[in-house]
Amino acid sequence: MSVTAYRTCPLCEATCGLELTLDESGAVERVRGDADDVFSRGFLCPKGVSIKQLHDDPDRLRTPLRRTANGSFEPCSWEEAFALVAAGLEGVRARGGADAVALYIGNPSAHNMSALLYGRALAKGLGSRNVYSASTVDQYPKQLASALMFGTATTVAVPDLDRTDHLLVLGANPLASNGSLMTAPDVRGRLQAIQARGGKVVVVDPRRSRTARAADEHVPIRPGTDALLLIAMVAVLFEEQLVAPGRLEPLCDGLGELRALAAPFAPERVAAATGIPAPTIRRLARDLGAAERAVVYGRMGTTTQTFGTTASWLVDVLNVLTGNLDRAGGAMFPLPAIGGSNSRGEPGRGRGARTGRWSSRVRGLGEVFGELPVACLAEEIETPGDGQVRALITLAGNPVVSTPNAGRLDGALAALDFMVSVDLYVTETSRHADVILPAPSPLERAHYDLALYGFAIRNVANYSPAVLPIGDGMQDEWRTLLRLVGIAVGQGAGADVDAIDDFVALDVLRRETATAGSPVAGRDPAELLAALAPRRGPERLLDALLRTGPYGEGFGRDPDGLSLAALEAAPHGIDFGALEPRLPDALRTASGRIELTPPQLVADVARLHAALDARAEDGAMVLIGRRDLRSNNSWMHNLPLLVRGPERCTVLVHPDDAARLGLTDGAPARVRSRVGAIELPVEVDDAIMPGVVSIPHGWGHGVDGVGWRVASAHGGANSNVLADELEVDPVSGNAVLNGIPVSLAPA
Ligand SMILES: Nc1nc2c(c(=O)[nH]1)N[C@H]1C(S)=C(S)[C@@H](COP(=O)(O)OP(=O)(O)OC[C@H]3O[C@@H](n4cnc5c(=O)[nH]c(N)nc54)[C@H](O)[C@@H]3O)O[C@H]1N2
Ligand SMILES: Nc1nc2c(c(=O)[nH]1)N[C@H]1C(S)=C(S)[C@@H](COP(=O)(O)OP(=O)(O)OC[C@H]3O[C@@H](n4cnc5c(=O)[nH]c(N)nc54)[C@H](O)[C@@H]3O)O[C@H]1N2
Numbered sequence: 001m002s003v004t005a006y007r008t009c010p011l012c013e014a015t016c017g018l019e020l021t022l023d024e025s026g027a028v029e030r031v032r033g034d035a036d037d038v039f040s041r042g043f044l045c046p047k048g049v050s051i052k053q054l055h056d057d058p059d060r061l062r063t064p065l066r067r068t069a070n071g072s073f074e075p076c077s078w079e080e081a082f083a084l085v086a087a088g089l090e091g092v093r094a095r096g097g098a099d100a101v102a103l104y105i106g107n108p109s110a111h112n113m114s115a116l117l118y119g120r121a122l123a124k125g126l127g128s129r130n131v132y133s134a135s136t137v138d139q140y141p142k143q144l145a146s147a148l149m150f151g152t153a154t155t156v157a158v159p160d161l162d163r164t165d166h167l168l169v170l171g172a173n174p175l176a177s178n179g180s181l182m183t184a185p186d187v188r189g190r191l192q193a194i195q196a197r198g199g200k201v202v203v204v205d206p207r208r209s210r211t212a213r214a215a216d217e218h219v220p221i222r223p224g225t226d227a228l229l230l231i232a233m234v235a236v237l238f239e240e241q242l243v244a245p246g247r248l249e250p251l252c253d254g255l256g257e258l259r260a261l262a263a264p265f266a267p268e269r270v271a272a273a274t275g276i277p278a279p280t281i282r283r284l285a286r287d288l289g290a291a292e293r294a295v296v297y298g299r300m301g302t303t304t305q306t307f308g309t310t311a312s313w314l315v316d317v318l319n320v321l322t323g324n325l326d327r328a329g330g331a332m333f334p335l336p337a338i339g340g341s342n343s344r345g346e347p348g349r350g351r352g353a354r355t356g357r358w359s360s361r362v363r364g365l366g367e368v369f370g371e372l373p374v375a376c377l378a379e380e381i382e383t384p385g386d387g388q389v390r391a392l393i394t395l396a397g398n399p400v401v402s403t404p405n406a407g408r409l410d411g412a413l414a415a416l417d418f419m420v421s422v423d424l425y426v427t428e429t430s431r432h433a434d435v436i437l438p439a440p441s442p443l444e445r446a447h448y449d450l451a452l453y454g455f456a457i458r459n460v461a462n463y464s465p466a467v468l469p470i471g472d473g474m475q476d477e478w479r480t481l482l483r484l485v486g487i488a489v490g491q492g493a494g495a496d497v498d499a500i501d502d503f504v505a506l507d508v509l510r511r512e513t514a515t516a517g518s519p520v521a522g523r524d525p526a527e528l529l530a531a532l533a534p535r536r537g538p539e540r541l542l543d544a545l546l547r548t549g550p551y552g553e554g555f556g557r558d559p560d561g562l563s564l565a566a567l568e569a570a571p572h573g574i575d576f577g578a579l580e581p582r583l584p585d586a587l588r589t590a591s592g593r594i595e596l597t598p599p600q601l602v603a604d605v606a607r608l609h610a611a612l613d614a615r616a617e618d619g620a621m622v623l624i625g626r627r628d629l630r631s632n633n634s635w636m637h638n639l640p641l642l643v644r645g646p647e648r649c650t651v652l653v654h655p656d657d658a659a660r661l662g663l664t665d666g667a668p669a670r671v672r673s674r675v676g677a678i679e680l681p682v683e684v685d686d687a688i689m690p691g692v693v694s695i696p697h698g699w700g701h702g703v704d705g706v707g708w709r710v711a712s713a714h715g716g717a718n719s720n721v722l723a724d725e726l727e728v729d730p731v732s733g734n735a736v737l738n739g740i741p742v743s744l745a746p747a
């Protein structure tokens, strides 16, 4: 007898429903899309299918590992592992203080309840300024721009794909990535629907990506110049009297200033720098202004570049100016079931964004949302002095592959006094650890998309219990994290995890009951805690958040409202409908208005002026990245299903550049930047614009000491050996991963 289980896929932001068939032994027989999932309706991609191979992967860790005297790893017990971690971290802290221990939190933590709910507790418990994450090689510029304009880092406007008539995409390739800061299963189907209803999709990208091919129009752009294009579009809207913020106009601060800022950037002025003819820029602006319901959407290509925050800001400026912010078919603010920073507390105003409360020790880059830019991590480890980082905790991250100047970071990690990694594998990063604490497979843990529903194009909620019991000798990741919290707060290796968990849960309830407007305002937190029994761990916190959220039952206030029990009874999820207008209530700026001209961003316009006149040398080449449907950053290359077929870690070169540089299709090239060099095969392809080359990130597995054997055999080259850690978006500190100057030669 086989059984069927339903599970939200945790492998990317699309949150597809999976239908798993298991045999009596618990082995996964089949993975299909869940046709009844309220959001994904049966859609899935090759990664979703490979969740079976991930679970069965013999290289996936199933016991803690400790480093031996000769540098290899050996299995050890959990007790031994935590004792080593306590000794290692306490020693470093005794010598160097709290800042000597750094934490790096990687991307899969955004898809993992344990890491989302307890990772912050770990950061808080450590009390270190050296908290880093994959967010500063990713979306922080968008979050910072959103926080400056609307008040909080999670008040991010997402494209209302299902109702728009005109979608302008910059620097995103959702047909490969399945969407980001835009949770939307089956983007291809949704884009086709735009076209089927007579709408238009335009993609601005230096490469004719999958998404660009499927679009009605592809506009190639010089990497790093989106902000110039966008501000020129703003200038056109003002010049041609197409500015029409509509209902939002009385809420907007800075309209007049914006007009003056944009005026010098006429399309004719930015054409040379962007590589886009002025008439095209004018038409893009007019089309956007003319469309009934239009939206501008920017992602990686606009955030991980030198104008990351400024470009992200201008994306939403265009949405506001064309009257498309916060209206159906435009850019809208989701209202997730667990609530969030813009649904709790007093509606319509707040504290606004605060950044730079502290700075990195060596380079002086400012803190953003409690973190320092990961581009600083290597120098913080290598540079002696007070506050030098001497120990590192990595949680679900592979920064040696994912962050700039990977070669330098690799060396820095090798020189640490102590390192512990919580991971599924021995990776390029965790191979440097003294102790590796294994996390269970996705099928062995419950799932709810705490983070991603906050960026979803419909308001949905879906909870999946663990499909399989946790493997022998393994423990829940939240327990592992709370053990680390215990060590961080000085309770040692033997801290009582359940007591800490009670403390965390009570703290959440205490804050909620103290929040004006909460359905439980003024109630007794202890009484609410008792009502959540016998749940504990992430499920207890989730239940508390759901019950107090916007659709919640409010701990008895509305018996028909949402709770975890209600979601348990709905294995295909609950759909709360299309996004609805949320302004002004969702604003949390201090002014209670939409800040169209935040001072930090206005100041960055000076750099845009300089960029107008910057002239690339003849023959200069710049590097950008790319994603492939069967990749997931650095960590799914150990699954045979996802690495079979032709080599994918190649450098794409335009035929004209290949001819000029003497590069041949299939032959190896040496690619060099200020900080490093790699060799990899050339793929001559006219999809990439002249002067630009593209290398996917996430490869470079063929190094000593890693435990993922399939990945190692399909090693590829690590593109972040080329990324320059000194090149950051100065507003956010986010790394520049697109637009890196490189030179190429036959190897
Ligand atoms: N050049 C270049 N660099 C880039 C990018 C780019 O486009 N170009 N993209 C950037 C982006 S957007 C991101 S998000 C980062 C990603 O950067 P990282 O998050 O540092 O890297 P990942 O490759 O996602 O590695 C995730 C690690 O988590 C482990 N893992 C997976 N699931 C779990 C789990 O449930 N628990 C635990 N404890 N561990 C788990 C995996 O085994 C893997 O080792 O890379 C960035 N780097
Ligand atoms: N298959 C797969 N899916 C993934 C991931 C993965 O690794 N593989 N990673 C996940 C993660 S962590 C994230 S953050 C998302 C990212 O999701 P996306 O942002 O959709 O992903 P990318 O494919 O990196 O798309 C970036 C696009 O920007 C273009 N680009 C580069 N530089 C510029 C520029 O200066 N201007 C403009 N306009 N375009 C530019 C690139 O050519 C590329 O097509 O994907 C997620 N989904």
Ligand code: SF4
Pocket: 009, 010, 011, 012, 013, 014, 015, 016, 043, 044, 045, 046, 047, 048, 049, 178, 185
């Ligand atoms: S699109 Fe993303 S969520 Fe959907 S099956 Fe693929 S990896 Fe999983």
Ligand SMILES: [Mo]
Pocket: 107, 138
């Ligand atoms: Mo990402």
